[in-house]
Amino acid sequence: MLAIIGGSGLTTLSNLDVSHREVVRTPYGEPSGALVFGQVCGNPAMFLPRHGYGHTIPPHLVNYRANLWAIHHHRASAVISVASVGGIRADLEPGDILIPDQIIDYTWGRKSTFFDGNGSPVTHVDFTEPYDRALRERIVAASAELALPVKVGGVYAATQGPRLESAAEINRLERDGADIVGMTGMPEAVLARELELPYAAISVVANHAAGRASSANGIHFERLEQVLHEAMGRVRTIIEHIAGCGDACRPPLKP
Ligand code: HPA
16 A cells, blocks of 8 residues: 655645544654545555644654554555755756655754664664665656656755755755755655665755755745645646556556
8 A cells, every 4th residue: 555644735635535544553652643544546545744734743853753653554565755845956946846866864863763772683774775766766657657747866965954954054965965955854764664665755846945046045935835735736646646546557556
C-alpha cells in the first residue's frame, strides 16, 4: 500500500476515498495525527499529515520515528513524502516541482535513528542513495505521462527551522552543493531506510531561498500560500497516477 506523508500545503489528500482513520500507538510516542486509510482510484493508500491536522507541529518537533513506525506497522510498501522547499539553484522558480536524489543533513537534536542502543547490535544503514531509485523513477515517469514538468535530481539541504535561513546560510548551502532547502527531509528519509521502506520525495518550491531573486529583500509569505495551493494540485494528480489511476497497462504499487 502506498503511504503519503503530506507537508505544508498538503494537509489532506482530497483524492483519497477515505475508509477509516486510526490513531496508532507506537513505542516512540504519538504520530503527528491519525493515519487515514482509503483508496485512490480503487487502490489502497494511507495518508499522514506531517505537521498534524491543524498544522500545529513545527518541523523540529515532528515525531518522525512515530510517523515512520506507524506507516511501516500498517504495511506500507512505499512512502512518498511531499514537502515545500526554498529554491536555491538559479533555474528554480516558485511552483516548480523537483524530485531530489541527494540530501545533506544540517538538523540537530532530532531523534534520528531506531538503532539507539537498547541492547540491539550496532547497526549502520547504507545511505549512499538516500531516496529509492525505482520510486523516484516512478514519480518522474508519471509526471512525464501526464505532461506535468518536474525537475529531476537535486540536493536537498535539511535545516533545523522553524526559522528560515539567513542569506549567508543559503550561500553556504549552495557552496556545499545544495539545490533546495527544507526543514523536514531529515530524519524522515533515514528512518524510512532503517525500516527498509522505499522512500522518495516530491519537493515543491514555495519561494526563492533567502537572499535570492524575489527573496532578495526577504521572503514574502503572502505569495507563498497561493503558489503552494496551485502546485499541490499538480502533486495530487501525479500521486493519483502513481497509485494506478487511468493507467491500465501498469500495475499499481504492491498492495
Ligand atoms: N527554507 C527552508 N524551508 C522551506 C523554505 C525555505 O526557504 N521554503 C519552504 N520551506
